[in-house]
Amino acid sequence: MADASEHRPRTVLVTGASTFLGGYLVARLANNPDIARVIAVDSRVPRKDLMRRMGRAEFLRIDIRRPAIAKAIANCNVDTVVHAATSIMDTAPHSTAIKEFNLLGAMQVCAAAQRSPSVKRIVLRSTAMVYGASSGDPSHFSEEIPAKREPTRGYGRDLLDAEGYVRGLGRRRQDIDVTIVRPQAILGPRINTRMGSYLSLPVVPTVIGFQPRLQFLHEEDALAAMEHATLAGKVGTFNVAADGVVTLTQAIRRIGHLELPVPSQLLAPITGVLQDLRSAKLRSSQTDFLTYGRVLDTSRMRTEFGFAPRYTTMETLDDFISRSGVTPVIEPGAWRGLEKRIVSAALQLR
Structure with a gap:
């Protein structure tokens, strides 16, 4: 494997340009004077405000499941490919069409990169969903665990397969640096995710008898991590999550919901009834996550990847509360007062 410094990105192609992470990553890279050319790719045209933010970046309307992506990479002499089009942040439930998009898209991008001698780096936006969630989980998931514990369905399965395609590319083209980023559940005032939709419900269904431990990753830290992966060229697979843990009950009460x-x-089904028909609907993989939770080991993120999020889990939640427009049903102070009264009554009963 070549030294990362030899592969400084000059021409970067980013898939998923109409998504939050893909589009805003393009905008960040376009503002970097050290990058000569930024190419944004998507089958959908980004919103006008997002397109303006992209500045000098060139937009190509391409379906990555088609051979046209190979022509774009070859004709533009791309040296760095960032595959951010993996459909995991959209609020639509997982479906056969989404699975096809995730798998065929990753296969075509990898095949195109393999055929192009100019490509020297590929970055994949994966997800912490590859770890699944169950009663037998460790306290913290390290990057090696999925080899023993693999999800069998949903977005986690899709992205685990996509990771396999990217690693296979790295084995066939050992001159290509491969970086896989596994973000924890992303939350923020602008990004639209299933977790944000779920926590925004005034009445939030939870699994009785369980208290899942959660980590969040602020949308700005998710963008910064993808930018760092693109520029730094650190080879390997890396968890990305904020410091600290919050239980689901703590998060709901902090928002002021029931x-x-x-x-x-x-x-x-109850969450589906409470949500608007256009909103995210839970599937079994999300139910498992909201039953057992998931916490990532971020040691490698700090030591090998060289990245540290600006926001903690609690700060991410607080920023979501203050800027996303969620309205509390019960003010947080009321919860704290109730908790104090319960503790005081318990002490008196001793």
Whole structure:
């Protein structure tokens, strides 16, 4: 594997330009004077405000499942490919069409990169969903664990397969540096995610008898991590998550919403009833996550990847609360007062 310093990005192609992470990453890279050319690719045209932010970046309307992506990479002499089009942040539930997009898209991007002698670096936006969630989970997931514990369905399965395609490319083209970024659940005032939609419900269904531990990653830190992966060229697979852990009940109360404990088999249907029909609907993989939680080991992120998020998990949640427009049903101070009264009553009973 060549030294990363030999592969300083000059011409960068980013897939998923109409998404939050893909589009705003393009905008960041376009503002970097050390990058000569930035090419934004998507089958959908980005919103006008996002397109303006992209500045000098060139937009190509291409379906990455088609051979046209290979022509774009070859004709533009691309040296760095950032595959950010993986469909995991959209609020649409996982489906056969999304699975096809994730898998065929990753296969075509990898095949195009393999055929192009100019490509020297590929970055994949994966997800912490590759770890799944179950009662037998470790306290913290390190990057090696998916080899033993693999999700069998949903977005986690898609991205685990996509990771396999990218690693296969690295084995076939050992002159290409491969970086895989696994962000924890992303939350922020601008990005639209299933977790944000779920926490925004005034009445939030939870699984009775369980208290999942959660980490969040601020949208700005997610962007910064992808930019760092593009520029630094650190080879390997890296968890990316904020410091600190919050339980689901703590998060709901901090927002000022009401918790509705229900049996696990009713979590998805009740959430679907409470949400607008256009909003994210839970599937079994999300139900598992909201039952057992998931916490990542970020040692490698700091030591090998060389990245540190600016926001903690609690700061990410607070920024989401203050700037996303969620309205509290019960003010947080009321929860704290109730907790103090319960503790005081418990002490008196001793």
